[in-house]
Amino acid sequence: MSAPDLTTVPISAPSAPVHPSWAAFTSRLTAQLAFNEDRFFLILAVFIGIFAGLAVVCFRITMEWIHLYLLGSALTPSTWRAFLAPSLTGLAISALVFTVFRGSTGSGLNQTKAALYISNGYIPLRTVIGKFLTASLAIGSGHSLGPEDPSLQIGAGLASAIGTRLDLSRKKMRILAPVGAAAGLAAAFNAPISAVLFVIEEVIGHWSAGILATVVLSAVSSVVTMRLFLGSEPFFRIPPVAMIRWQELVAYSVLGVLGGIASVIFAAAIGWLRPKIKASPRYLQFLYPAIAGLLLGLIAFAGFPQVMGAGYDFMDQAMHGQFTWQILGMLAGLKILATTLSFSSGTPGGMFAPTLFIGAMLGGAVGTVEHLFFPNLTGSVGTYALVGMGVLFAGFLRAPITSVFMALEVSGDYTIILAVLVANMFSYLISRKLQPVPALEQITRQDGLYLPAMEEEREQEVLTVEDAMRPRPAIILDSQKPANDAWTLIRATPEEYFLVRRSSNSIALSSRSDLQRLVDSADPRPLEETQTLSVVPYLHPDEDLQVALRQATNYPLVPVLSRANVSRILGVIDLDDIMKAYRRPDRQSPKKR
Amino acid sequence: MNILKRDFIVREPLLVSILVLLTVALSALTHAYSQAYDRRRSALSIEWFERGKWELGNNRSSAAVEDFRTALVYDPGNWNFRMYLAGALRHAGRTDQALNYYLGLWQNSPNNGPVNLELARLSAQKGDATSAERYFNGAIFGDWPENADTNRRTASLELVNFYLSRGDSGHAESQLIILSDNLPEDSQLHTRVADLFARVGDDQRALSQYRRAIQIDPSGAAAMRGAAEAAFRLGDYHAAQAYVSRSLHLDESDSSAKQRLAVLQSVSELNPYEHGITEAEKIKRTLRVFDIAGNRLSSFSGSSGSAAASSIEPFTERWKQLKATANDRFLSQHPEEIDTLLDFSAAAEKAAGSNGRAPTPDDSAVLAVVNQHEGQDR
Numbered sequence: 001m002s003a004p005d006l007t008t009v010p011i012s013a014p015s016a017p018v019h020p021s022w023a024a025f026t027s028r029l030t031a032q033l034a035f036n037e038d039r040f041f042l043i044l045a046v047f048i049g050i051f052a053g054l055a056v057v058c059f060r061i062t063m064e065w066i067h068l069y070l071l072g073s074a075l076t077p078s079t080w081r082a083f084l085a086p087s088l089t090g091l092a093i094s095a096l097v098f099t100v101f102r103g104s105t106g107s108g109l110n111q112t113k114a115a116l117y118i119s120n121g122y123i124p125l126r127t128v129i130g131k132f133l134t135a136s137l138a139i140g141s142g143h144s145l146g147p148e149d150p151s152l153q154i155g156a157g158l159a160s161a162i163g164t165r166l167d168l169s170r171k172k173m174r175i176l177a178p179v180g181a182a183a184g185l186a187a188a189f190n191a192p193i194s195a196v197l198f199v200i201e202e203v204i205g206h207w208s209a210g211i212l213a214t215v216v217l218s219a220v221s222s223v224v225t226m227r228l229f230l231g232s233e234p235f236f237r238i239p240p241v242a243m244i245r246w247q248e249l250v251a252y253s254v255l256g257v258l259g260g261i262a263s264v265i266f267a268a269a270i271g272w273l274r275p276k277i278k279a280s281p282r283y284l285q286f287l288y289p290a291i292a293g294l295l296l297g298l299i300a301f302a303g304f305p306q307v308m309g310a311g312y313d314f315m316d317q318a319m320h321g322q323f324t325w326q327i328l329g330m331l332a333g334l335k336i337l338a339t340t341l342s343f344s345s346g347t348p349g350g351m352f353a354p355t356l357f358i359g360a361m362l363g364g365a366v367g368t369v370e371h372l373f374f375p376n377l378t379g380s381v382g383t384y385a386l387v388g389m390g391v392l393f394a395g396f397l398r399a400p401i402t403s404v405f406m407a408l409e410v411s412g413d414y415t416i417i418l419a420v421l422v423a424n425m426f427s428y429l430i431s432r433k434l435q436p437v438p439a440l441e442q443i444t445r446q447d448g449l450y451l452p453a454m455e456e457e458r459e460q461e462v463l464t465v466e467d468a469m470r471p472r473p474a475i476i477l478d479s480q481k482p483a484n485d486a487w488t489l490i491r492a493t494p495e496e497y498f499l500v501r502r503s504s505n506s507i508a509l510s511s512r513s514d515l516q517r518l519v520d521s522a523d524p525r526p527l528e529e530t531q532t533l534s535v536v537p538y539l540h541p542d543e544d545l546q547v548a549l550r551q552a553t554n555y556p557l558v559p560v561l562s563r564a565n566v567s568r569i570l571g572v573i574d575l576d577d578i579m580k581a582y583r584r585p586d587r588q589s590p591k592k593r
Numbered sequence: 594m595n596i597l598k599r600d601f602i603v604r605e606p607l608l609v610s611i612l613v614l615l616t617v618a619l620s621a622l623t624h625a626y627s628q629a630y631d632r633r634r635s636a637l638s639i640e641w642f643e644r645g646k647w648e649l650g651n652n653r654s655s656a657a658v659e660d661f662r663t664a665l666v667y668d669p670g671n672w673n674f675r676m677y678l679a680g681a682l683r684h685a686g687r688t689d690q691a692l693n694y695y696l697g698l699w700q701n702s703p704n705n706g707p708v709n710l711e712l713a714r715l716s717a718q719k720g721d722a723t724s725a726e727r728y729f730n731g732a733i734f735g736d737w738p739e740n741a742d743t744n745r746r747t748a749s750l751e752l753v754n755f756y757l758s759r760g761d762s763g764h765a766e767s768q769l770i771i772l773s774d775n776l777p778e779d780s781q782l783h784t785r786v787a788d789l790f791a792r793v794g795d796d797q798r799a800l801s802q803y804r805r806a807i808q809i810d811p812s813g814a815a816a817m818r819g820a821a822e823a824a825f826r827l828g829d830y831h832a833a834q835a836y837v838s839r840s841l842h843l844d845e846s847d848s849s850a851k852q853r854l855a856v857l858q859s860v861s862e863l864n865p866y867e868h869g870i871t872e873a874e875k876i877k878r879t880l881r882v883f884d885i886a887g888n889r890l891s892s893f894s895g896s897s898g899s900a901a902a903s904s905i906e907p908f909t910e911r912w913k914q915l916k917a918t919a920n921d922r923f924l925s926q927h928p929e930e931i932d933t934l935l936d937f938s939a940a941a942e943k944a945a946g947s948n949g950r951a952p953t954p955d956d957s958a959v960l961a962v963v964n965q966h967e968g969q970d971r
């Protein structure tokens with residue numbers, strides 16, 4: 001550093017000396033007041049939750065206003081309304097989707113995932129507005145779709161819009177979409193825990209403390225906002241639930257099996273019809289929402305208007321034993337048909353509510369039948385309906401953890417956990433066996449997108465250090481001995497690098513060339529004092545091989561130590577070992593089927 | 594938003610202030626929107642509820658069910674709507690649905706008196722005695738929004754009737770004893786309780802309640818008749834005669850009271866167990882009773898060969914045997930035979946009655962005095 005040119009320094013009056021602690025204080029204050037994106041991100045999560053909550057409140061109210069105007073205020077619409085409302089609205093939706101809001105089709109869930117993985121979480125504001133309008137029109141007019149997935153996309157879209165305006169970093173933008181999604185879903189579903197779990201389980205696929213904190217903050221603030229306006233009453237009243245006897249688990253297993261089969265039928269129906277509609281000429285695609293609306297009117301005319309719309313009121317009735325098992329069974333089947341028609345036609349709207357509806361009806365039917373034959377053995381029909389919701393959630397949406405927590409969170413009763421676990425497990429396993437590709441994944445692939453399938457990622461075998469490491473080397477050098485002694489030991493071996501045990505019992509690394517240099521210079525000092533030992537990080541056998549890869553690119557040899565005793569060397573690993581493990585044919589996981 | 598990118602402005606407080614302002618503005622808009630919708634929902638809920646009440650009033654229960662359900666869509670937590678819906682389901686004959694619905698209400702509010710009472714009625718209707726009893730007790734000790742005492746009494750009375758319908762007089766009587774302790778000054782209520790005491794066979798308490806009813810309302814003909822019957826069954830014929838007379842005084846056209854009076858007059862003439870009569874009078878009355886029974890048996894002689902006559906035949910034979918010794922002298926020497934004659938007379942009257950011969954006031958009097966005497970002996 002050169003000395004300052006004193007001739008250029010202006011002469012000024014002597015000033016009062018700056019107190020060093022005051023200078024440190026102001027410096028710290030300035031640093032704290034400076035914009036901190038990480039800190040601001042947490043505050044932003046709360047505001048995103050509030051905005052998403054407000055948006056979902058408006059979305060729900062708009063949807064219900066439309067329902068009132070188009071289908072009337074009666075619980076079941078008149079015949080002409082049931083025919084005209086969904087079909088004419090279908091035409092209007094097509095006009096909007098084909099001209100102004102092109103990105104507004106679908107449920108919203110896959111679109112959010114696509115935005116996250118393809119465009120760094122960016123969702124155009126136009127898509128959000130389009131989803132708001134078209135989904136509220138569709139659901140309000142009686143199309144068999146739900147408001148949860150659109151709410152999820154609306155939340156994610158709002159978050160994206162705010163992040164874009166604030167010019168947040170790309171990394172933050174990618175987190176912002178799931179934060180908004182969780183907020184939207186939590187407000188729509190009035191269940192923050194389930195929303196957070198679902199977003200982590202199905203949208204992000206992984207989590208860290210930072211992500212969890214922001215997602216939880218946004219979900220909680222959105223639910224609080226929503227409850228402020230719409231009240232804390234759930235969308236369907238949950239009767240007190242209970243599992244009376246352990247024998248009931250048999251019935252819940254049957255419910256799980258039926259739920260699994262229903263999930264497969266539902267997924268298969270959409271998987272069959274949707275590509276056919278997408279492959280049809282454009283003018284027909286324009287007409288399909290209207291045609292689906294007409295067919296829905298036909299189902300309503302046949303005596304089952306309950307399948308129209310999201311169906312929360314009828315889920316409430318099913319939970320309170322207001323239908324016979326035959327009607328419940330019919331409603332479950334017809335809802336699969338109605339939702340397949342509405343969704344496959346390209347009408348914007350979600351799959352959550354129909355899934356819950358089908359599950360509630362199926363559960364109610366099983367509960368009612370069991371009640372007929374074993375009246376003293378059975379809990380309330382409402383318990384079965386509630387468990388049924390979780391069953392379809394596990395089977396169709398393939399979100400097993402969320403499905404369990406959803407049933408518990410909605411009921412607020414943990415006594416049914418055994419029933420929920422058993423039923424959901426059966427449903428999930430049957431669905432996985434009969435329909436290897438999850439329904440949501442199937443839909444994205446039909447759209448030509450290959451987004452990460454969270455279920456597949458969960459199933460992928462994780463390679464660990466122990467899959468690649470070599471056994472403990474025969475020679476471990478002692479740092480207290482001179483290089484000559486070490487050279488005697490290693491002279492006949494082909495290795496280039498050697499582990500050295502230091503006096504502190506930690507492990508260091510030494511190379512053959514360094515040792516040779518010390519021998520050549522007849523250095524009598526112990527290795528510890530020669531400055532030739534390099535500190536090396538260590539690994540444990542159960543650690544992910546990806547972690548080892550990062551270490552092995554910086555160090556030629558990494559020791560693998562026991563977790564129980566870090567002075568105990570279990571083996572060693574280098575880059576070559578890791579590459580060999582990755583290349584082994586039996587370790588290749590089927591990424592794309 | 595470029596302004597936010599400038600270092601001197603890009604500060605959290607400013608950004609947070611902007612977001613707060615935005616939140617306030619959007620919240621205000623959402624509030625206005627939701628208020629408008631809430632008003633509409635409220636109006637719709639009332640409209641559908643009123644429509645449901647009208648349908649229910651016109652015996653169109655199924656339509657009422659749909660109307661109340663629609664009202665609940667717009668006001669899901671309204672307890673009144675839910676109660677009406679449950680009631681409409683019950684009126685529509687959808688017993689299982691009504692039961693389920695009431696159970697849902699009960700699980701929300703297990704101490705609710707009206708819900709417990711409805712559940713008790715439905716359980717009783719379904720023959721589930723254990724549940725019915727539990728819910729009746731829930732109604733008796735539960736909370737009532739208004740007229741709690743009256744409603745609890747109603748529940749108690751229904752529970753008594755429920756016990757009686759199952760032939761469980763013991764529980765019915767216990768319930769009545771509890772109930773009778775706290776009865777208000779209501780003649781009709783005392784009469785009703787007295788009737789129920791009479792049904793369970795507790796004539797003493799029945800008479801007491803009738804008397805209380807008469808004290809409150811001396812012109813209560815029903816209480817008067819009930820008191821007369823109870824006193825008659827208790828063997829207090831003088832009191833019974835007094836009550837019947839007063840009853841006839843209140844309603845001269847009461848034919849049953851007239852019949853009862855005739856029986857009572859016969860009893861006063863025939864009763865061999867009346868205190869204070871001489872032994873000779875007792876024998877005289879016993880012989881008269883025996884003759885009345887004989888006359889009734891002889892009324893079957895015209896229908897010989899019939900099933901009724903065949904079943905009476907042994908009594909006729911026995912009567913003839915006893916007739917041989919039925920005289921003043923024999924009975925004076927063998928007073929223990931008085932009871933034999935009286936017992937036989939009662940048995941013959943019962944047999945004649947069960948074979949379709951309507952009793953005269955004398956016949957009824959014979960049965961009454963002998964039964965009364967047997968009851969005292971027991």
